Amino acid sequence: xxxxxxxxxxxxxxxxxxxxxxxxxxxxxxxxxxxxxxxxxxxxxxxxxxxxxxxxxxxxxxxxxxxxxxxxxxxxxxxxxxxxxxxxxxxxxxxxxxxxxxxxxxxxxxxxxxxxxxxxxxxxxxxxxxxxxxxxxxxxxxxxxxxxxxxxxxxxxxxxxxxxxxxxxxxxxxxxxxxxxxxxxxxx
Amino acid sequence: xxxxxxxxxxxxxxxxxxxxxxxxxxxxxxxxxxxxxxxxxxxxxxxxxxxxxxxxxxxxxxxxxxxxxxxxxxxxxxxxxxxxxxxxxxxxxxxxxxxxxxxxxxxxxxxxxxxxxxxxxxxxxxxxxxxxxxxxxxxxxxxxxxxxxxxxxxxxxxxxxxxxxxxxxxxxxxxxxxxxxxxxxxxx
DNA sequence: CATACATCGCAGCGATCACTGCGTTAGCGA
DNA sequence: TCGCTAACGCAGTGATCGCTGCGATGTATG
Numbered sequence: 001x002x003x004x005x006x007x008x009x010x011x012x013x014x015x016x017x018x019x020x021x022x023x024x025x026x027x028x029x030x031x032x033x034x035x036x037x038x039x040x041x042x043x044x045x046x047x048x049x050x051x052x053x054x055x056x057x058x059x060x061x062x063x064x065x066x067x068x069x070x071x072x073x074x075x076x077x078x079x080x081x082x083x084x085x086x087x088x089x090x091x092x093x094x095x096x097x098x099x100x101x102x103x104x105x106x107x108x109x110x111x112x113x114x115x116x117x118x119x120x121x122x123x124x125x126x127x128x129x130x131x132x133x134x135x136x137x138x139x140x141x142x143x144x145x146x147x148x149x150x151x152x153x154x155x156x157x158x159x160x161x162x163x164x165x166x167x168x169x170x171x172x173x174x175x176x177x178x179x180x181x182x183x184x185x186x187x188x
Numbered sequence: 189x190x191x192x193x194x195x196x197x198x199x200x201x202x203x204x205x206x207x208x209x210x211x212x213x214x215x216x217x218x219x220x221x222x223x224x225x226x227x228x229x230x231x232x233x234x235x236x237x238x239x240x241x242x243x244x245x246x247x248x249x250x251x252x253x254x255x256x257x258x259x260x261x262x263x264x265x266x267x268x269x270x271x272x273x274x275x276x277x278x279x280x281x282x283x284x285x286x287x288x289x290x291x292x293x294x295x296x297x298x299x300x301x302x303x304x305x306x307x308x309x310x311x312x313x314x315x316x317x318x319x320x321x322x323x324x325x326x327x328x329x330x331x332x333x334x335x336x337x338x339x340x341x342x343x344x345x346x347x348x349x350x351x352x353x354x355x356x357x358x359x360x361x362x363x364x365x366x367x368x369x370x371x372x373x374x375x376x
Numbered sequence: 377c378a379t380a381c382a383t384c385g386c387a388g389c390g391a392t393c394a395c396t397g398c399g400t401t402a403g404c405g406a
Numbered sequence: 407t408c409g410c411t412a413a414c415g416c417a418g419t420g421a422t423c424g425c426t427g428c429g430a431t432g433t434a435t436g
Contacts, residue, residue, distance in 0.1 A: 018382090018383065018384095021383085021384080036307060041422085041423070041424095042423080042424075043422075043423065043424085051384075051385085052384070052385050052386075053423090053424085053425095054384075054385070054386080054425085054426085055383080055384055055385080057424070057425065057426095058383085058384085058425095059383090062424095109307070112303050112304055112307060112311070113304050114304075115300050115303055115304055115355065115356075116300050116301050116302075116303055116304010116305055117304055119224065119297070119300060120358065123300070123355060123356045123357070124356075126356065127356055127357070152365075153372070155349075155352075156345075156348075156349040156352075156353075156369065156372075157344075157345075157372070159352065160344075160348045160349040160351075160352035160353070161343075161344040161348040161349075161352075163348075163352050163356060164343075164344075164347065164348035164349075164351050164352050165344075165348070167303065167311060167355075168303075168311045168312075168314065168315055168351060169311070169315070170308065170312075177340075181344060184341070184344075184345070204402090204403070204404095206402095206403095206412085206413065206414090209413085209414080229392085229393070229394095230393080230394075231392075231393065231394085239414080239415085240414070240415050240416075241393090241394085241395095242395085242396085242414075242415070242416080243413075243414055243415080245394070245395065245396095246395095246413085246414085247413085250394095
């Protein structure tokens, strides 16, 4: 059989068997997290994903590692670093995007569960690329010739309130509020 | 003295049998949380506490409710609202105390686990009285005749960074850093 | 086309979990 | 002091979990 237009189904590429199983398991985890009633155990996840629990046990080992994997793939590369031309514009856009992301109950449940089970490592997976994205924004401002606030200060003023309000409270993350965070960081 | 026949709480005083069991179970939960290896399940907690699992099942029902109870009693009334005479002094003292509290690995593990399992309700238990204490500090300043920052603003500037850094990062909560949080909130 | 390898499904195993009647004990009120 | 009631200990049950050989299936390579 000529392999011309025939689909190249390598297992490690999107569409392969292993990738399909991984995607199904990830989606099952996210669904069970939103349900809140589900116990989020390996057999339950496997059944929901349509695969056998054996597969999940062998590929991930424990619920903690599975959650960390889901969180990592969830919080990696889905927020593009904005470039609006000014630091204020970049931060406002960044804060707005992050707020919209954290508002999703699905995402929020994933963050909480990952922190609770994964501990230190899970928390790191939840921060994901946020810190690096913030750093990139500040470095870009520095390249423009202006001295931006430090990464620590920006984290305290923007990132921390967003995560705190989302994870610990019920208050909505409104655009006005995210705007005010940047306004307090950058007076003028 | 109310003459209610059914509302007689025989065992609610400190030192009673019920109180001893409660204290033992709470301590077992905290110990197992620090171990991190423990599975934090009802039978394990009960064995560690020296009581029977039946008792734990009947009094708390689930690990989530048990954790919420531990968190509530842990985060209630152990930080006295300071009164240094000035808003700045009050906030600095408050931030320092809270940072010292959140630095404890035991407390941190409790916060993470409670959030992860208890969800919205667990998160509320972890905030505990912090928000009200902050509100009390601000109200006292208002009684002094000065207009303090809003509760929302103070939460974003002080409370949120403290919780975020403790829960999501490995960075230490140094006194200098907590001091800088208040300094940024209250310029002059 | 044939071989080699990785991944998955299947059945089943000890262990533990969540939960439930029933008898016993501890502590308050009279 | 004595009775009453809530709380606890005990033993046991069905269900589920975590995990492990073994065979089947699909995927890449020569």
